[in-house]
Amino acid sequence: MVIDWRNLSISRQILPAIAVIGLVIAALFIFSGLPDRALAEPEREPARAPADLANKARVAGSGVVEPSSELIQVGSAVSGLVTDVRVDPGDRVLAGQVLFVVDDRIARSILREADAAIVQARAAISEARSARTTAARQLALYRSVDDPAAVSRAEVIRAEGEASAANERLRLAQAQLQAAQARAASARTEIDRLVVRAPIAGEILTVNIRKGEFVSTQGGGNAQAFIEMGQTQPLHVRIDIDEEQAPRVALGKPATVSPRGAAERQVRANFVRAEPLVVPKRSLTNSAAERVDVRVLQVIYELPASDGLFRVGQQVDAYIPAGSAAK
Amino acid sequence: MIWIAIRMLTGDGQKFYGLVFGIAFSTLLITQQLTIFVNLIERGASSVYNVPTADVWVMDEVSRTTDVNYPMASTALDRVRSVPGVEWAVPHLRAGASVRSGDGDLEGVSIVGVDDATLIGLPLRMVTGSADVLSQPDSVIIDDVGVARLFEDGRSPIEERLELNDQRAVIRAVADAIPSFTSQVTLYTKYSQALRYVPGTRNRLSFVLVGASPGVTAGELATRIEAATGLRARTRDQFARDGVDFIIQNTGIPLNFGITVALGFIVGVAIVGLTFSLFIRDNIKQFGALKAIGVTNAKIGRMVAAQAGLVGLIGYGLGVVGTVLFIWSFSANPTFKGFYIPWQIPLISLVAVALILALTGWLALRNVLRTEPASVFR
Numbered sequence: 001m002v003i004d005w006r007n008l009s010i011s012r013q014i015l016p017a018i019a020v021i022g023l024v025i026a027a028l029f030i031f032s033g034l035p036d037r038a039l040a041e042p043e044r045e046p047a048r049a050p051a052d053l054a055n056k057a058r059v060a061g062s063g064v065v066e067p068s069s070e071l072i073q074v075g076s077a078v079s080g081l082v083t084d085v086r087v088d089p090g091d092r093v094l095a096g097q098v099l100f101v102v103d104d105r106i107a108r109s110i111l112r113e114a115d116a117a118i119v120q121a122r123a124a125i126s127e128a129r130s131a132r133t134t135a136a137r138q139l140a141l142y143r144s145v146d147d148p149a150a151v152s153r154a155e156v157i158r159a160e161g162e163a164s165a166a167n168e169r170l171r172l173a174q175a176q177l178q179a180a181q182a183r184a185a186s187a188r189t190e191i192d193r194l195v196v197r198a199p200i201a202g203e204i205l206t207v208n209i210r211k212g213e214f215v216s217t218q219g220g221g222n223a224q225a226f227i228e229m230g231q232t233q234p235l236h237v238r239i240d241i242d243e244e245q246a247p248r249v250a251l252g253k254p255a256t257v258s259p260r261g262a263a264e265r266q267v268r269a270n271f272v273r274a275e276p277l278v279v280p281k282r283s284l285t286n287s288a289a290e291r292v293d294v295r296v297l298q299v300i301y302e303l304p305a306s307d308g309l310f311r312v313g314q315q316v317d318a319y320i321p322a323g324s325a326a327k
Numbered sequence: 328m329i330w331i332a333i334r335m336l337t338g339d340g341q342k343f344y345g346l347v348f349g350i351a352f353s354t355l356l357i358t359q360q361l362t363i364f365v366n367l368i369e370r371g372a373s374s375v376y377n378v379p380t381a382d383v384w385v386m387d388e389v390s391r392t393t394d395v396n397y398p399m400a401s402t403a404l405d406r407v408r409s410v411p412g413v414e415w416a417v418p419h420l421r422a423g424a425s426v427r428s429g430d431g432d433l434e435g436v437s438i439v440g441v442d443d444a445t446l447i448g449l450p451l452r453m454v455t456g457s458a459d460v461l462s463q464p465d466s467v468i469i470d471d472v473g474v475a476r477l478f479e480d481g482r483s484p485i486e487e488r489l490e491l492n493d494q495r496a497v498i499r500a501v502a503d504a505i506p507s508f509t510s511q512v513t514l515y516t517k518y519s520q521a522l523r524y525v526p527g528t529r530n531r532l533s534f535v536l537v538g539a540s541p542g543v544t545a546g547e548l549a550t551r552i553e554a555a556t557g558l559r560a561r562t563r564d565q566f567a568r569d570g571v572d573f574i575i576q577n578t579g580i581p582l583n584f585g586i587t588v589a590l591g592f593i594v595g596v597a598i599v600g601l602t603f604s605l606f607i608r609d610n611i612k613q614f615g616a617l618k619a620i621g622v623t624n625a626k627i628g629r630m631v632a633a634q635a636g637l638v639g640l641i642g643y644g645l646g647v648v649g650t651v652l653f654i655w656s657f658s659a660n661p662t663f664k665g666f667y668i669p670w671q672i673p674l675i676s677l678v679a680v681a682l683i684l685a686l687t688g689w690l691a692l693r694n695v696l697r698t699e700p701a702s703v704f705r
Contacts, residue, residue, distance in 0.1 A: 011337040015347070016637065019644025026644075026651045026673070033654075033667040035505075039563070040379040043458075044445040046415035046538070049408070054540055060408030060416075242402035245409055261444040281402060294400045319408070 047263040047317035050256040057322035063239035065314045067230025074227040079216045093198040102194040111187035117180035124173035132166035202231040235303045240296035250323040269301035332630035345602045350642025353595025357676040358650040364584035366666045371574040372567035373505035379451040381536035382545040392570045398530040410555045412543040417442035419534040422525040427490040436512040440521025456500025467496045470504040473512035475661040491524040505665035600687035607691035619700035635684040
């Protein structure tokens with residue numbers, strides 16, 4: 001068939017051509033318009049099971065990093081104004097190092113009072129001693145006189161009385177000294193109690209008091225701890241394991257732990273202990289009305305030293321091998 | 328000889344265009360209605376397909392679709408992670424909430440909480456902004472259909488403030504997502520943030536999204552998870568299918584569209600059948616003459632087949648092009664976002680067209696075959 005351009009037929013040539021071209025374009029449109037439903041790899045690395053557990057029985061848990069001493073919320077034995085804070089967050093302290101000092105003016109004035117009383121008591125003692133000496137010599141003088149007519153009986157009795165009174169005064173003064181000393185000692189103890197010291201060696205994690213603030217011995221409520229510290233070398237991690245999974249955990253085996261947000265950096269953590277008490281899961285949703293009926297076994301692992309990868313309070317994901325008996 | 332048949336066919340313009348129109352119309356009706364039907368019920372699966380990374384979805388035993396779900400306890404995540412073959416597992420929250428927009432309107436939204444660390448669960452592409460905005464406080468990502476619903480006056484949604492459960496939410500990006508069946512506004516945010524936006528019940532975890540280890544198929548993994556945890560695990564395709572089935576079971580859509588498609592078929596048969604029969608009957612003398620000069624029945628059959636083929640080609644082509652034009656011209660409309668023509672549907676309408684032509688051609692041909700050569704002289 002030769003196409004005769006002068007005698008081109010709409011129905012015999014143009015329409016079929018349009019139909020064919022239209023079909024080709026439609027096919028292209030249809031195949032280019034098909035939705036892309038291919039599976040994609042996640043852009044950011046999610047927490048994955050370590051290679052050696054990938055296809056083995058295992059238990060997964062999530063947990064929180066804590067100091068190996070657990071978190072110590074340092075309290076104050078007495079209430080009062082803070083006059084000095086000697087540590088900053090991040091400081092490493094030794095056991096007994098001063099953390100902060102509470103206003104000690106009252107205790108110091110009591111101490112000064114007691115010191116003055118000591119001086120006073122000492123003076124009273126020496127005064128009593130000299131009085132006793134005088135009285136003793138007077139009595140001895142009267143006693144050495146042989147002539148009964150020279151000294152009246154009454155004189156002697158008075159001298160004897162003075163001597164014994166001087167003795168009593170000395171004892172009184174000594175007792176007063178002891179009392180004053182005791183008062184001074186208790187004032188010193190009080191002053192000592194106003195200085196809050198680190199209970200153990202460790203790292204200061206938070207400092208929630210500043211100079212001039214009032215610390216109270218009354219905790220509770222929403223009160224923040226004044227200073228939180230703990231031993232961060234090494235760090236521990238407390239892994240929550242669903243009670244349903246708890247029997248499967250191979251206790252004693254090391255766990256693989258990775259922090260949230262850096263799932264590709266996995267570390268091996270050695271087993272420390274499992275808490276004997278199964279507790280309700282603490283969900284970190286910050287809702288006051290939160291109620292839970294999921295209970296978890298808490299297992300504690302020791303994290304290896306890692307510069308800044310893990311921080312206290314951080315959430316982690318962990319994989320633990322399951323026991324051989326459990327399937 | 329075939330050429331004679333074609334000339335015979337196009338000789339009568341009225342009947343020829345009638346035939347082409349009949350085929351084109353029924354092709355258009357069948358293709359277009361089937362396309363809309365498929366796309367509409369696939370909206371039930373769009374939430375599943377919007378998550379590009381998950382091989383398996385794990386949910387409570389009673390959950391049915393992405394929107395009909397019953398939350399699990401938060402430790403379900405760890406239980407799923409404990410199953411061998413699970414490469415990774417992340418929490419996923421889906422819940423409804425009410426939002427008060429900047430100008431005080433109330434709008435029902437669905438909140439999607441994605442894993443905080445990896446952002447798994449977000450749609451693949453963003454229209455404006457990037458997924459990283461979720462690291463800013465109180466950020467949410469809105470889907471593009473939501474923009475059309477919440478910001479009808481065309482202003483930019485970026486940096487707009489919303490109020491969700493007495494909390495502030497700032498829109499910082501727009502996601503490119505296929506809308507759900509109900510075209511609800513969807514807000515994507517971090518899981519921890521979503522917990523604050525959704526009024527609380529005790530359990531919040533709606534789904535656990537799971538990636539399979541290399542070498543483990545999704546189906547195998549789903550079976551394993553179900554056996555080990557007692558939760559319901561569905562592969563991506565199964566779960567998408569669940570969403571579609573839910574719509575099929577709970578709406579009258581399949582029946583309505585089925586009726587329209589059947590009507591398209593019947594109209595095609597009626598128009599084409601009538602016209603074709605008339606055409607053949609008009610030309611019965613010519614066929615008789617052909618028979619008289621010794622053309623066999625088989626040859627005549629081929630001639631009629633060629634006529635039907637030409638009509639079918641043109642009609643079908645125009646019908647499919649019409650459907651393509653329809654979908655193309657509405658592709659900018661948010662209601663039709665993501666509509667596509669599944670390649671199976673033009674094939675189905677091709678089969679339907681072939682069926683119509685075969686049926687009517689056979690009916691018309693019966694007379695021709697019975698014609699005696701002598702009829703030309705009557």
